Amino acid sequence: MYNRYGRRDNKYKARIKILVKELTPEVFAQKVEEEWSHLKDGPATLIEEEVQRIEGRFTRPVYARLPPKDTFLEAMLTAEKAFANWHRRNVHPHKVPGYAAVTLSLKRTGSAPGDVSAEQMDAIASLAERYSFGELRVSHEQNLIFADVCAPDLHALWREIRPLGLSTPNIGLLTNIIACPGGDFCSLANAKSIPVAQAIQRRFDDLDYLHDIGELDLNISGCVNSCGHHHIGHIGVLGGDKKGEEFYQISIGGAQGVHASLGTVIGPAFAQDQVPDIVEKLVQVYLEEREGEEERFIDTVRRIGIEPFKDYVYGTNHQTRRRNSGHLAAA
Ligand code: SF4
DSSP: OHHHHSOTTOTTTOSHHHHHHHHOHHHHHHHHHHHHHHHTTSTTOOOHHHHHHHHTTSOOOOOOOOOSSOHHHHHHHHHOHHHHHHHHHHEEEOSSTTEEEEEEOOOOTTSOTTOOOHHHHHHHHHHHHHHSTTOOEEOTTSOEEEEEEEGGGHHHHHHHHTTTTOOOSOTTSTTSOEEOOGGGTOTTOSSOSHHHHHHHHHHTOOHHHHHHHOOOOEEEESSTTOTTOGGGSSEEEEEEEETTEEEEEEEEOOBOSTTOBOOEEOSSOBOGGGHHHHHHHHHHHHHHHOSSTTSOHHHHHHHHOSHHHHHHHTTSOOOOOBOTTOSSBOO
16 A cells, blocks of 8 residues: 555655555555455465475574583573573573573663674674574664574673673663664754663663663654654654754653554653653652562553653652662652
């Protein structure tokens, strides 16, 4: 439908969301259904034989037969807290016993999210050869993944990626920020994204605090084209421009995945240097309101709504909020 009706005459309007808005979601859905009724069960239908034919073109890694638990790995997890932290956040289960998928974090404090140097890439390519069947994947969250690492190698791999700055144990946490290139590199930008991400990373650089906050997606886009997916961040930051000045609109409650939702803008926008303070205030409300450590930021927003966050950020609720540990105090 986008191919047929999309706005090819105007590059700023060449977006499917613009078309959906112009047609209305109902009319767009109706047109998709009409088209589908012609295609359904036609020659393009995917059948099992075709899946098998395509699968036959791919070779799978030659996995070793490994026990589901590795005694050396278990010992290292007990002996080294930093390794255990990294394993908890950056190592993911694998369908083959004895293997794991590993995320190399490109979100070290002070780095541009997703940025990697030529020297790092050379080193990563060589590590992929040794640890993951020569294969490397890129995630939409702007990290790199070794998809097939055997458990006995995990500790050695961790030791090798540490000096390369690729072992920050922050996958799924607040500093694993998705940020578009923004005003530093993109000619369509209204505002910068990277310095905002770096300022938030610096504010939340304490790993204990970060792990205490738990799972939280924060996404930043430098304009409404939304390449940083701000609208599906648990916290979303959207850069704008008003009379030559950059400002940032904050939304909360967005999510990707099975229970996807769009974030709601909490109110008037902020100057760039205010954004870390606002994020900190949102986190403070969450830490005070959450029902147990298992309740994630997004769950709390869904349970209590955006009003308590809004009240605190815009000062209608002057109560001082403090984390139990007293790590940060509200202004
Ligand atoms: S969202 Fe970011 S990368 Fe995308 S067009 Fe806007 S400024 Fe450029």
